Amino acid sequence: MSQEYESVDLVGDETVKQFTGAVLIAALTAVLAQLSIPLPGGLPPFSLQPFGMFFAGLLLGPLWGGFAWALYILVGIAGVPVFSNGNAGLGYVLVGQGTGGFLVGFFAGAVVSGAIVHRGLQPRSLASLSVPMQAAGCVAAVAVVYAIGVPWLGSVLGLPLTRAASIMAPYLPLDLVKLAVAVGIVGGGSLATR
Amino acid sequence: MLSYRPGETFVHRLDPRSKLLVQFGLAIAVFSRPTVPVTAAATLLTLGMLAAARLSPLAVIRAYWVVVAVLALGPVIAGVALGPPWFRFEPALRSARAVVRIVPLLFVSAAYLTTTPVRETRAAVQRLIPGKAGQLFGVGMALVIRLFPVLYQDISEVRDAIRARGGERRPFYVRARLLAVRSLERTMDRSDRLGMALRARCFAWNPTLPPLAFERRDYPVLVLGAVLTLSPLTLLL
Numbered sequence: 001m002s003q004e005y006e007s008v009d010l011v012g013d014e015t016v017k018q019f020t021g022a023v024l025i026a027a028l029t030a031v032l033a034q035l036s037i038p039l040p041g042g043l044p045p046f047s048l049q050p051f052g053m054f055f056a057g058l059l060l061g062p063l064w065g066g067f068a069w070a071l072y073i074l075v076g077i078a079g080v081p082v083f084s085n086g087n088a089g090l091g092y093v094l095v096g097q098g099t100g101g102f103l104v105g106f107f108a109g110a111v112v113s114g115a116i117v118h119r120g121l122q123p124r125s126l127a128s129l130s131v132p133m134q135a136a137g138c139v140a141a142v143a144v145v146y147a148i149g150v151p152w153l154g155s156v157l158g159l160p161l162t163r164a165a166s167i168m169a170p171y172l173p174l175d176l177v178k179l180a181v182a183v184g185i186v187g188g189g190s191l192a193t194r
Numbered sequence: 195m196l197s198y199r200p201g202e203t204f205v206h207r208l209d210p211r212s213k214l215l216v217q218f219g220l221a222i223a224v225f226s227r228p229t230v231p232v233t234a235a236a237t238l239l240t241l242g243m244l245a246a247a248r249l250s251p252l253a254v255i256r257a258y259w260v261v262v263a264v265l266a267l268g269p270v271i272a273g274v275a276l277g278p279p280w281f282r283f284e285p286a287l288r289s290a291r292a293v294v295r296i297v298p299l300l301f302v303s304a305a306y307l308t309t310t311p312v313r314e315t316r317a318a319v320q321r322l323i324p325g326k327a328g329q330l331f332g333v334g335m336a337l338v339i340r341l342f343p344v345l346y347q348d349i350s351e352v353r354d355a356i357r358a359r360g361g362e363r364r365p366f367y368v369r370a371r372l373l374a375v376r377s378l379e380r381t382m383d384r385s386d387r388l389g390m391a392l393r394a395r396c397f398a399w400n401p402t403l404p405p406l407a408f409e410r411r412d413y414p415v416l417v418l419g420a421v422l423t424l425s426p427l428t429l430l431l
Contacts, residue, residue, distance in 0.1 A: 008396060008398045008400065009398055009399040009400050010396060010397065010398050010399075011392075011397045011398060011399060013393065016389050016392050016393055016397055017389050019330055019334065019389075019392075020337075020385045020386075020388040020389040020392065021382070021385045022334065023334050023337045023338055023341065023385070023388065024341065024345070024381045024382065024384055024385040024388065025381065026334070026338045027337075027338050027341040027342050027344075027345045027381070028345055028349075028377060028378070028381045030338065030342045030345075031342065031345045031346045031349050031377070032349075032374075032377070034346070035349070035353075035373070037366045037369055037370060039366060046366055046370060048370060048373065048374065051370075051374045055374075055378060059382075067330070067334070070331070071331065071334045071335060071338055072338070074315075074319055074331065074335055075312075075335050075338045075339060075342075077315070078310075078312045078315035078316065078319075078335065078339075079196075079197060079198055079306075079307040079310065079312050079315065080312060080338075080339050080342065081195055081197070082338075082342060085260060086195050087195075087258075087260075087261070088195075088196065088197075088307060089196065089300075089303035089304065089306065089307050090217050090218075090221070090299075090302075090303045090306065091258070091296070091299045091300040091301075091302070091303030091304070092258075092261065092303070094221055094299055095261065095265070095296045095299060095300070096261065155225075155292070156265075156268075156292065156293075156296065157265065157268035157271070157272065157289055157292060157293060158268060158269075158272060158285075158288045158289035158290070158291060158292025158293060159268065159271065159272050159285075159289055160285075163271065163272065167271065177367055177370075178370070180367070181367050181370050181371045181374065182374075184371060185371060185374060185375055188375075
């Protein structure tokens, strides 16, 4: 009977730690994408998906935060209903409800906020980083999301940039509230223990 | 909602890498040349793909009805003017041409989803992305798929607990903060346990992959994908 022997190349402990963090943040993002808090007065529902971007950038840094979002998008492309309203597929990533660019924007936002906060590829403990710097990372992430999402929306719907921006305008105050909540979470020290 | 349906059609039996290439190629071809003939040809091509996958175009539109409905509003939004004549046809037509490009993309995406098991896409990603990165993407996808329902259950419990304590009466931003923080705590606890479990099971860079192989039937599909992907180059000629 023939047998095959091959040496086992174990994954390092630090890589395992960051990898499992990225996997769980990707899964958390998938769950948050299904949840929203209804708002009164005909306002759009308060989606929790952007928190996946904030947590990815702040906790995992640009490399692993980007990896978490790439995993989330790939799982959706593979057919698992992880996008909002249980959607899936490459078609949804590219066009969505015209908002496909926001998914790509969240990916870029996680990378940018991670790069600003951690100033390097590997994540540092948030306890050692200033709260204003973490808040700046979150602000930059929201700016990147809109910088990618709005022109993408215009391209998909064949609209001029100003008209696309006016469609997204009602969502901006809600995203600023999400930003404030994320900064509040950072300031409250909940993430620094991680 | 569209999901994998087992079957023995030609499209089911194709290698997932061929199908992924066709999807990306079609997207590139359609967006690089937003003309009526290209859109019409792409729509006919994808209708053929749906027929080969035994999937009705109406079923696809039903599954993506929210997407289709929102996209259909595009031309209306584009045409509305704030003064006389109140509706302008030229921008509405331009928007309609842009929105129609989406239809073949939704069709090809639906054909892929219903004919390709998730584990095959995972294997394709792992083979297409070289080295250790591909390894991590492959294992990561499998773990996200496994942990998604587990975390959903966790976070539903958090939501129920907030509700049981009168959370519904608190402002929405307080509820959002509570839900986000408690969900993150549960998530990171699971991350620690997953890391421990992976190390205990000798998580390695060289495990065994599911078998994938290109067959003779894949070659014309691969050529189609490559032609679609490279089609924008003809604009340079």
